[in-house]
Amino acid sequence: MYSIIKTRLLKKIVTRSLKPEQAAALESIGLELKKEIRRKFGRSLHLREVDTGSCGACESEIMAVNNPIYDLQRFGINFVASPRHADALMVTGPLSKNMEIALKKTYDAMPEPKFVITVGDCALDGGLFKGSYYIDKKINEIVPVALHISGCPPSPSRIMQALLDFMRKELA
Amino acid sequence: MPGTDLITIINNKQPNFKAIAVTIPYADEIVIQVKAEDFRKVCLVLHESLSSPVMAFFAVDDRQKQAKFTIYCYFLNIPQGQWVAVSLDIPSVDPYFDSLAKDIYSAHLFEREIWEMFGLEPRGNPDLRRLRLHDEVWPTGNYPLRKDFREIIAGEKKDYKFARVEGEGIFEVPVGPVHAGIIGPGHFRFSVAGEPIIHLESRLGFTHRGVEKLFEGKSLAAGLLLAECVSGDSVIAHSLAYSLAAEKIAGITIGKKTAYCRAIVLELERMYNHVNDIGGIALDVGFSFPAALAAIIKESILQANEKLTGSRYLKGMNKLGGISLEMNPEQQEELTAALSKIKEDFTALVEILDNSVSFVDRVDGTGTLKMEIAEDLGVLGLAGRAAGVKIDLRKHFPSLYHEAKHKIITGRAGDVLARLKVRIEEFNESGRLIAEFLNKISSAETEDSKINPVSGKALGYSEGWRGPVLYWLKTNPAGIIERCKITDPSFHNWPGLSYAVIGEIIPDFPLCNKSFDLSYAGNDL
Numbered sequence: 001m002y003s004i005i006k007t008r009l010l011k012k013i014v015t016r017s018l019k020p021e022q023a024a025a026l027e028s029i030g031l032e033l034k035k036e037i038r039r040k041f042g043r044s045l046h047l048r049e050v051d052t053g054s055c056g057a058c059e060s061e062i063m064a065v066n067n068p069i070y071d072l073q074r075f076g077i078n079f080v081a082s083p084r085h086a087d088a089l090m091v092t093g094p095l096s097k098n099m100e101i102a103l104k105k106t107y108d109a110m111p112e113p114k115f116v117i118t119v120g121d122c123a124l125d126g127g128l129f130k131g132s133y134y135i136d137k138k139i140n141e142i143v144p145v146a147l148h149i150s151g152c153p154p155s156p157s158r159i160m161q162a163l164l165d166f167m168r169k170e171l172a
Numbered sequence: 173m174p175g176t177d178l179i180t181i182i183n184n185k186q187p188n189f190k191a192i193a194v195t196i197p198y199a200d201e202i203v204i205q206v207k208a209e210d211f212r213k214v215c216l217v218l219h220e221s222l223s224s225p226v227m228a229f230f231a232v233d234d235r236q237k238q239a240k241f242t243i244y245c246y247f248l249n250i251p252q253g254q255w256v257a258v259s260l261d262i263p264s265v266d267p268y269f270d271s272l273a274k275d276i277y278s279a280h281l282f283e284r285e286i287w288e289m290f291g292l293e294p295r296g297n298p299d300l301r302r303l304r305l306h307d308e309v310w311p312t313g314n315y316p317l318r319k320d321f322r323e324i325i326a327g328e329k330k331d332y333k334f335a336r337v338e339g340e341g342i343f344e345v346p347v348g349p350v351h352a353g354i355i356g357p358g359h360f361r362f363s364v365a366g367e368p369i370i371h372l373e374s375r376l377g378f379t380h381r382g383v384e385k386l387f388e389g390k391s392l393a394a395g396l397l398l399a400e401c402v403s404g405d406s407v408i409a410h411s412l413a414y415s416l417a418a419e420k421i422a423g424i425t426i427g428k429k430t431a432y433c434r435a436i437v438l439e440l441e442r443m444y445n446h447v448n449d450i451g452g453i454a455l456d457v458g459f460s461f462p463a464a465l466a467a468i469i470k471e472s473i474l475q476a477n478e479k480l481t482g483s484r485y486l487k488g489m490n491k492l493g494g495i496s497l498e499m500n501p502e503q504q505e506e507l508t509a510a511l512s513k514i515k516e517d518f519t520a521l522v523e524i525l526d527n528s529v530s531f532v533d534r535v536d537g538t539g540t541l542k543m544e545i546a547e548d549l550g551v552l553g554l555a556g557r558a559a560g561v562k563i564d565l566r567k568h569f570p571s572l573y574h575e576a577k578h579k580i581i582t583g584r585a586g587d588v589l590a591r592l593k594v595r596i597e598e599f600n601e602s603g604r605l606i607a608e609f610l611n612k613i614s615s616a617e618t619e620d621s622k623i624n625p626v627s628g629k630a631l632g633y634s635e636g637w638r639g640p641v642l643y644w645l646k647t648n649p650a651g652i653i654e655r656c657k658i659t660d661p662s663f664h665n666w667p668g669l670s671y672a673v674i675g676e677i678i679p680d681f682p683l684c685n686k687s688f689d690l691s692y693a694g695n696d697l
């Protein structure tokens with residue numbers, strides 16, 4: 001117990017203000033975003049992640065945006081356990097034939113209004129796995145995609161920046 | 173005659189056995205070609221006398237040139253530091269071979285894989301359900317790894333049949349493929365009697381991307397990029413196993429400095445994954461404070477990776493015959509400084525976990541995989557070592573790890589606590605190894621070579637953080653890949669998870685699962 005208290009006191013707040021030049025802009029975008037989210041979705045934006053064949057690196061970075069360093073939650077964006085609770089679907093990986101039905105069903109289970117975000121180069125068109133006998137369709141042939149975040153994998157700051165930019169432009 | 177001692181061992185049990193040919197293509201590989209009637213017997217003798225599970229078992233379609241398929245079954249000879257392969261030619265008409273599955277469980281999944289991908293029947297295997305080509309979307313009679321496969325032809329789609337447990341009060345609980353967390357897809361079918369799980373069947377393959385086929389027709393250099401994307405948390409483990417295979421074929425050796433650099437990044441990869449899982453285990457019992465600390469440590473390692481190599485996941489810097497990492501004194505200093513900070517944080521993390529009685533109580537005795545079962549199933553790597561299976565490729569083959577006095581870390585109990593402890597000790601050992609390598613690297617020379625196109629076949633391997641990663645490559649004279657067989661440790665270890673959860677309750681499944689932390693992508697390929 002003492003060591004927990006000690007660690008906590010010594011560490012103080014670890015949450016990163018990103019790069020100093022970005023920080024001010026990002027924090028203000030974050031605040032603006034909070035307002036937009038409040039108007040559009042009521043209080044906060046809830047995301048549900050689905051892996052349709054990813055190698056796992058994109059998942060690792062999406063988990064990282066939730067760690068104490070990046071802490072996406074401070075802007076009102078949460079990851080949820082069920083599509084029923086989600087406003088947006090975050091999809092990673094090329095679309096394996098085995099996941100076509102599961103992706104569609106997950107999307108159908110979400111309440112309106114809803115949109116889809118693809119994360120990582122594979123999720124755009126199959127990436128390195130394009131042309132495989134088991135990659136038939138693109139994700140946007142199964143569900144409508146509103147935002148793509150490129151990268152292999154995109155870094156946590158890139159994911160955050162892309163989300164914030166998108167919310168500001170498209171959903172304002 | 174090469175391999176006399178092995179043949180003597182086989183002849184002691186099977187006096188009439190005579191190999192068609194025995195070759196030693198590389199110092200660490202021996203291939204025994206056998207007749208169809210001897211295949212099963214020879215594999216059984218090697219399995220028992222070497223105490224080795226089937227490490228890799230796969231087919232190659234050689235019909236274009238030789239009107240046959242070839243299958244290879246690889247065992248590990250630990251005392252000799254050598255891979256032992258049994259190879260068998262199979263005629264292209266009515267192709268089949270004698271199944272090993274009833275005697276060697278670790279051959280079971282490999283046989284199902286050979287059957288679904290090549291249509292070679294493992295005669296005698298009681299379970300020929302497909303693993304990755306799901307029956308609902310892929311019609312029967314289409315074998316994608318055959319060379320003449322172009323597109324799906326007629327055939328029927330079916331439903332998958334789960335093994336059923338029947339009886340009064342038995343419930344089936346289906347979970348997945350889409351899970352509650354930010355994690356890969358897989359379907360788990362639990363059969364429970366009251367609360368305890370009495371059977372778990374994992375149906376995987378949801379992230380199947382046809383990776384092995386994608387390697388075919390690529391140059392060795394282009395294949396390296398793909399190897400990095402097979403399992404995103406094992407970039408270096410896969411990349412090193414692949415490059416070793418390619419370098420063996422091309423007959424080149426790497427400079428000592430490259431070897432040091434590769435070992436350092438391999439250990440960095442181990443460290444960030446181990447701390448990630450330690451945090452995951454804490455999180456899955458609802459202990460969020462250490463989980464947050466673990467996430468911070470993981471992030472600092474990823475940032476150190478980025479500073480050192482330009483990539484958080486160490487992508488894009490390993491090359492065939494070399495590495496594009498300078499490791500100048502400045503970089504060495506930075507890495508040492510980062511690691512000493514990381515070590516400090518890690519010690520605090522371990523202290524928090526150790527001092528929490530309720531935490532230790534939750535993980536002690538949970539999800540136990542006994543050593544006998546682990547050995548029978550062929551569970552390898554970290555999960556195997558936590559149960560007492562003493563296999564670590566870093567130790568069994570001549571490498572830098574010997575001079576750094578690497579020690580294999582094992583546990584005994586095989587429960588979540590044992591897997592946690594192995595992770596903690598391995599994390600510390602990796603930190604020590606990196607420091608050791610950094611001490612010696614300045615005096616090491618760089619003598620890298622370029623790869624020239626050449627035909628051949630070879631097995632490459634590395635001990636990733638989960639366990640052994642194996643790549644078997646075959647190239648044509650132009651240096652183009654004709655076949656690439658990947659074996660990720662997850663493929664060996666998923667059956668282990670199904671046993672570990674027996675008797676536990678479903679809410680503890682995420683905890684058991686996290687303590688193995690197997691790759692969906694590496695298993696599904």
